[in-house]
Amino acid sequence: MDPVTSGIFIVGALFLLMAIGTPIAFALGGVSLTALVMTRGMSELTYFGETFYGSLASFSFVAIPMFILMGAAVASSPTGRDLYRSLDLWLGKVPGGLAISNIGACSIFAALSGSSPATSAAIGKLGIPEMRKRGYPDGVAAGSIAAGGTLGILIPPSVTMIVYGISTETSIGRLFIAGAVPGIMLALLFMIWTLIACRMGGYGAPSATMEAASRLKNHLQDNVEGNLKALVRVLPFLVVVMLILFALYGGVATPSEAAGAGAFLCLALAILVYRMWQVKPLSGIMRDALRESVMIMLIIACAEIFAYTLSSLFITQTVAESIASLEVNRWVLMALINLFLLVAGFFLPPVAVIVMTAPILLPIIVAANFDPYWFAVILTINLEIGLITPPVGLNLFIIKGIAPDISLRDILLGSLPYALCMVLGIILLCLFPSIALWLPDLIMGAGG
Secondary structure, eight states: OOHHHHHHHHHHHHHHHHHTTOOHHHHHHHHHHHHHHHHHOTTHHHHHHHHHHHTTOOGGGGHHHHHHHHHHHHHTTTHHHHHHHHHHHHHTTSTTHHHHHHHHHHHHHHHHHOOHHHHHHHHHHHHHHHHHHTTOOHHHHHHHHHHHHGGGGTSSSOHHHHHHHHHHTOOHHHHHHHHHHHHHHHHHHHHHHHHHHHHHHTOSOTTSSHHHHHHHHHHHHHHHHHHHHHHHHHHHHHHHHHHHHHHHHTTSSOHHHHHHHHHHHHHHHHHHHSOOOSHHHHHHHHHHHHHHHHHHHHHHHHHHHHHHHHHHTTHHHHHHHHHHTOOSOHHHHHHHHHHHHHHHHHHSOHHHHHHHHHHHHHHHHHHTTOOHHHHHHHHHHHHHHHHTSTTTOHHHHHHHHHOTTSOHHHHHHHHHHHHHHHHHHHHHHHHOTHHHHHHHHHHHOTTO
């Protein structure tokens, strides 16, 4: 059987298994094992085990569970509540200010947790009921949080950037810096659209009625002191993130060392600031971190086996050669790759897409004279769109779980304008690559 036909059968079997609800890691491992045994014989079982273990036997992977533990410590504490209250204090009087403050809270919480689902859940639990109470339509209330939560995989420190760096053997510190300015750009685009939508719809203004204005004024006056105290409680966590980024960018520590220190400090702050020294909350933090870490590491190991299978059957090489041999403009090639990533993000979680596709696409990107760090940002934004679009749309279902009385249709329609903002962000990055590359070149030197 030729490589193309083999690839079609393998990919078809993979999607069939995922369509019937098989966990992604088991689908990847099962298809790979079956293909290897059928084509290469039972002797491949030895290489299966060696590849599975070898794919995880790297010190650099320590950064993943440590950053996840750091995010779990933040997500399980009242940090999101305090962050939300603080931003509401400053932006509450702006038309649409509550929705804008929610996006701002998502941006900051994303930097603290590095997780899109955790960001959507933590800010959504507070922000959605409050926005609905103040007259925001369900779609705007749910959509702004779902979209704001996607920033968790772009704004550093980001677990997906770590996975990309390990998969492509690129600098994780440089990847973090590359995602900073585009992350801020997306947050600003989200805020601008929210402000425009609120003005066009005539909602979200605190002066809409005398009663609403009076209620908001009293709310702010009564809670200024409490909100300022909440801000003080959040600041130590922000300082930890700044220290981690400084350690990475300044070459003081490796990603694994910085992640370990960050996890310890955030866990210690959660215990000291919020008095979470009881066994139950601490065990919950450890349980959540362990569950997500095992899931991601299992996907990485099985995706590595899947990549080994494709390479052993010369499927990867054939596809790469076919794409590279296309006599098209490099921007046409980039448009095709973007379309492929967008579709992949509709069906697969970001970690799975990165581990499966980044090693294959990177040589093609470099051959077309594109910067691999710039491409990492483009890839991540495509995967962000997948988080708020069906059929998987993880953030959509998280918001649905938080606000079950809001229809999935309203959540989706409220999220779509933000997906278009992300498309605009990709276009801006293509027109002005320096948005992603200026800061890394400034801090670490051009091509460093």
